[in-house]
Amino acid sequence: MDIQKEIIRITSEYFQDKLDYKKLQQASQEYKSLLNSICGQNMDVENGKKDINLNNGKALGTFWAALCLDDLIRTRKFIRGIDKAIRENINKQKPLHILYAGTGPFATLILPTIFRYSKEEIKYTFIELNPFSFEILQTVISKLELENFNINFVKEDATKYQIDAKNKPDIIISETMQNALAKEQQVSIFLNLMNQVNYKSIFIPEKIELFIALKKAGIPAEETLISHYQNEKKVFEVSKEAMIPLNRLENNTSYETSFTKKQITIAQKELKGFSRLVLLTKIKVYKDEKIEINESGLTVPLIIKDIQSNFEGSLTINTQYKISSHPKLEYEIILNNKT
Template structure:
């Protein structure tokens, strides 16, 4: 297995480069896929692996869909580089052994393998949480095959929205990437709140910040943009609907056992009768992701940050008010209501 560990070191080195060479990065992602698929023999076409897990506060995606997240190139690169940067910061502050709590590992613990290859088991420890039994089984076997089991404090095949942390005082980094654009469907928000409310000491949260911004956009300018086009030329933020950071558990509270719809955030936007005649004439919901410090996933860089164009009201001669809410229930996400 040393060959695979050496390859993971090379892959990790590519992910850590500040300047992005897409050819090199794509090659690293392909090599990464070859390693993990060779070691797990996962059948992505299996009905069992395609089954999602549904709960009162969101969905945990099936093994197949979790495996495919690796192919979102900049998403993978920036999350892994953010983890490397967070560990480097803690080491600079004198932390000798760093403990990462990783919730929602999927079948490969994708965001952690190149990091485990880089650090010794005395420098880096991890607790790995995955609700999906199929994904959990693949993940645990992969870690053991690669010889990373000495890094692991505990494997937990549990629901991270209900998990009770045994050793919260040892946690340095909380990592969870269980999200889609718009923070819809999946459990990122309840997972983050549940874990953070159990930890008293300062920690690093990855992603460091998630937010949903409501913006006015010029759809034509957006559609005809180039890679050099600044977001400000076609997008004007007007409201931040919700923000998730390491203090969110202090003010975003809800009952994890309640099956009713629970509203976590709500904003009202007045739309004037002539708004749709202006250059900024389309409402969009933008997912903001700050992984760690300067490591951010910008609009359009990932499937996670593509704009969601919102339904506009019927044209009338009177102002209309849009109420946009973020809710938690069996299908978390945003709702719209015009009045």
């Protein structure tokens, strides 16, 4: 079996413009099975399931990182977004430099594109902190016969990685997050890397936004659509526009860092017809490749408070994103009862 051709065949479904969920699911299962078969390791063991806890979030255990492939729409959107960014920015005069921070054991999001370009066109920097994941990653790349490609392996914490000023990346990829940017190092990684590149560098995802929103009452969970949520206010954003100006002033991502506090008050009349206060995550991977509400585990709305139908008053919500050993958006909800 020609493994390279097999990966191209299997992953071709990710590049189809028309989404066929059944075919996508089958392709994902084949892709996962192939990677598991060539990695040479059993990840379903204690060492494989152990997360690495750091002072600015956690790095997932190898077993859990490999499971991210099962989030079908997320995987499809990232692979398509990465490929679009490459096609739009590849330069025949010099190799495109792609930095992938937090590859996990398989570098899942970049493998489908590697075989679609020549080794002269792109050079790669793969950063992975977890030693078990790093070991498997090197094995997989070797089994795929990619040793003659320009791939630099770095076993390091991406929140501390120092980019070579003479070898700055054109595209930076990092999907090291959970819903609502909780627990993992996504924000710290982006802060560190954004501070070291110029504004032309492309970040994937391009933008992650957190919103306080309201969910309409009387809609069963299985029937809930995007239109049943009403955004009230954006409370946090990760993007070049939002982060680069901030990070020039505040460069410490290894210890506790707090961002600007946001406050929103929702009047009683605005609460009518809504039953829940929720936190929404929206992700713009690259240009038109976006992960919408409920399309992925990353964008499932988080219920933060039920709103009683007989509640008379307003709500005030104070929010602040904090980087710590357990990074998350912290919030306080104040009930302003009508007097």
